[in-house]
Amino acid sequence: MADVQEILNEPGAPVVMFDRVKLAFDEKVVLKDLSFTVIKGHTKIILGASGSGKSTILKIITGLLSSDEGVVWVNGQRVDQLSEQQMMTVRADLGMIFQEGALFDSLTVRENVGYKYYEETDMPLEQVDRRVEEVLGFIALAEHIDKMPSELSGGQRRRVAIARAMAFKPRILLYDEATTGLDPITATTVDDEIIKLRDLEGVSSIVVTHQLRDAFYVATHMAVRDPSGAVHVVPATPEKADEAEFMMLKDGVICFEGNADELRRSTDPYLQTFLS
Amino acid sequence: MLSWLESWMKGAALEVQEYVRLIGAAGRGLVTPPIYRHDIIEQFDAIGVGSLTVVLLTGLFTGAALASQSGLTLDQFGARPIVGRLVSASMVKELGPVLTALMLTGRIGSGIAAELGSMVVTDQINALRALGTDPIRKLVVPRMLAGFFMAPVLTIISDFVGIFGGWVVARFQLQVASGIYWSSITDALYIQDVYQGLVKPFVFGFLIVTIACLVGLRTKGGTQGVGKATTIAVVAGSVAVIAADFFVTQILVRTIY
Numbered sequence: 189m190a191d192v193q194e195i196l197n198e199p200g201a202p203v204v205m206f207d208r209v210k211l212a213f214d215e216k217v218v219l220k221d222l223s224f225t226v227i228k229g230h231t232k233i234i235l236g237a238s239g240s241g242k243s244t245i246l247k248i249i250t251g252l253l254s255s256d257e258g259v260v261w262v263n264g265q266r267v268d269q270l271s272e273q274q275m276m277t278v279r280a281d282l283g284m285i286f287q288e289g290a291l292f293d294s295l296t297v298r299e300n301v302g303y304k305y306y307e308e309t310d311m312p313l314e315q316v317d318r319r320v321e322e323v324l325g326f327i328a329l330a331e332h333i334d335k336m337p338s339e340l341s342g343g344q345r346r347r348v349a350i351a352r353a354m355a356f357k358p359r360i361l362l363y364d365e366a367t368t369g370l371d372p373i374t375a376t377t378v379d380d381e382i383i384k385l386r387d388l389e390g391v392s393s394i395v396v397t398h399q400l401r402d403a404f405y406v407a408t409h410m411a412v413r414d415p416s417g418a419v420h421v422v423p424a425t426p427e428k429a430d431e432a433e434f435m436m437l438k439d440g441v442i443c444f445e446g447n448a449d450e451l452r453r454s455t456d457p458y459l460q461t462f463l464s
Numbered sequence: 465m466l467s468w469l470e471s472w473m474k475g476a477a478l479e480v481q482e483y484v485r486l487i488g489a490a491g492r493g494l495v496t497p498p499i500y501r502h503d504i505i506e507q508f509d510a511i512g513v514g515s516l517t518v519v520l521l522t523g524l525f526t527g528a529a530l531a532s533q534s535g536l537t538l539d540q541f542g543a544r545p546i547v548g549r550l551v552s553a554s555m556v557k558e559l560g561p562v563l564t565a566l567m568l569t570g571r572i573g574s575g576i577a578a579e580l581g582s583m584v585v586t587d588q589i590n591a592l593r594a595l596g597t598d599p600i601r602k603l604v605v606p607r608m609l610a611g612f613f614m615a616p617v618l619t620i621i622s623d624f625v626g627i628f629g630g631w632v633v634a635r636f637q638l639q640v641a642s643g644i645y646w647s648s649i650t651d652a653l654y655i656q657d658v659y660q661g662l663v664k665p666f667v668f669g670f671l672i673v674t675i676a677c678l679v680g681l682r683t684k685g686g687t688q689g690v691g692k693a694t695t696i697a698v699v700a701g702s703v704a705v706i707a708a709d710f711f712v713t714q715i716l717v718r719t720i721y
Binding site: 247250251252272273276279280282283284286287288290291292293303304307308352 | 498500586587588590591593594595596597598602
């Protein structure tokens with residue numbers, strides 16, 4: 189296990205690997221022989237029409253669904269055969285942002301963000317509160333700490349969901365349609381958080397979306413901290429932009445894999461329809 | 465016809481399998497860590513203290529109505545003074561446990577199914593799992609414990625209030641002396657009756673809560689699904705209470721008398 193951790197600490201290490209994964213619900217085949225790799229600190233952007241199997245991939249990674257065939261590796265651990273109890277240790281290093289946020293509606297923002305610490309650890313309350321305040325400060329929602337989720341706007345709810353997922357410092361964050369249903373300005377604030385977490389915290393990200401504008405924004409921008417400590421989101425350098433890999437799904441198979449430029453230049457009729 | 469019957473039987477077998485799996489998982493959650501103590505206390509309060517008003521009112525009026533009806537019948541035999549016997553025997557053995565359980569099904573069963581169902585359709589259950597929390601331990605175990613232990617407590621309260629309601633009618637409507645009423649209450653009650661009245665609510669409380677949890681956790685289809693789950697939890701819970709009452713009575717009559 190120590191060797192695995194050493195390998196995972198190296199730049200370019202694979203943090204998520206799918207090898208010929210198949211999944212079907214009764215007669216409907218959702219994923220067919222799906223294979224791909226996510227590199228440490230990189231972003232994998234999964235595009236596709238509704239029902240193409242995008243969210244299913246995230247659920248398989250977190251163990252919320254089990255694949256029928258194939259092998260899935262997460263942080264050096266084979267997860268496709270783990271029980272629910274064994275999956276808990278793998279999930280300790282995974283954060284997932286669900287569609288619509290999936291915040292616990294009977295808990296305050298503070299309790300939502302600190303949920304894992306409050307419920308699953310013995311960390312002293314003052315320490316948990318400090319971590320919650322720090323995380324909410326990072327996503328600029330500190331003043332909403334004692335509000336209920338119903339008092340927040342859609343964009344704020346998504347950002348609180350990101351804060352909840354990042355609070356326990358996971359190395360991989362999975363975004364399931366994090367900007368769907370948001371106006372472009374609010375969506376950009378969510379995109380900025382995804383970029384900041386990737387570039388400033390070194391988190392590997394898998395972004396599932398069918399919002400092309402957000403996908404390209406995340407792929408072509410990077411976060412930098414100026415000498416005064418202020419964070420800016422600026423256009424990415426070509427090397428940084430190459431670290432964002434696009435993957436297009438069509439009927440459970442990958443119909444495109446490449447970077448933002450390659451996607452834009454593709455002449456595939458399906459991709460053209462999707463991009464137009 | 466055969467294929468319809470076959471698929472119905474398969475569906476029924478699957479439901480039973482899921483129910484047994486849920487109880488098994490909850491059983492494991494009871495004896496292995498983590499145990500969410502503050503959720504358990506919260507559920508004892510919500511299910512126990514929260515149901516007190518409805519149980520008090522139900523018990524009071526049931527006892528009063530029972531005394532009133534029994535009084536009319538007993539008058540035909542000139543046996544009005546023993547109205548307390550009928551009230552106590554009926555309340556302690558049958559009406560107290562069953563009516564309390566039915567009230568709990570309406571209040572607790574529907575609430576649990578709606579709450580868990582809403583959590584399922586808004587992905588909160590998946591969010592719990594993704595955050596490393598087992599929903600069975602966090603949501604089912606506290607409710608199961610609270611249902612199992614609070615149903616008997618509420619039933620005892622209901623029995624007492626019912627007998628008190630019977631006294632009000634016996635004393636002020638049927639003009640039975642208080643001393644006669646209260647002595648006839650104890651005359652008719654055997655310890656076996658009390659056992660029967662105490663064993664049943666444990667079974668009912670367990671059934672109501674576990675059925676509601678299962679139905680809630682298997683909710684599908686958005687808000688419409690939540691409504692459907694709530695209805696199923698109340699209907700299935702009520703039928704289970706009535707059916708279990710018959711079977712538990714049969715077992716107890718053969719074993720304790």
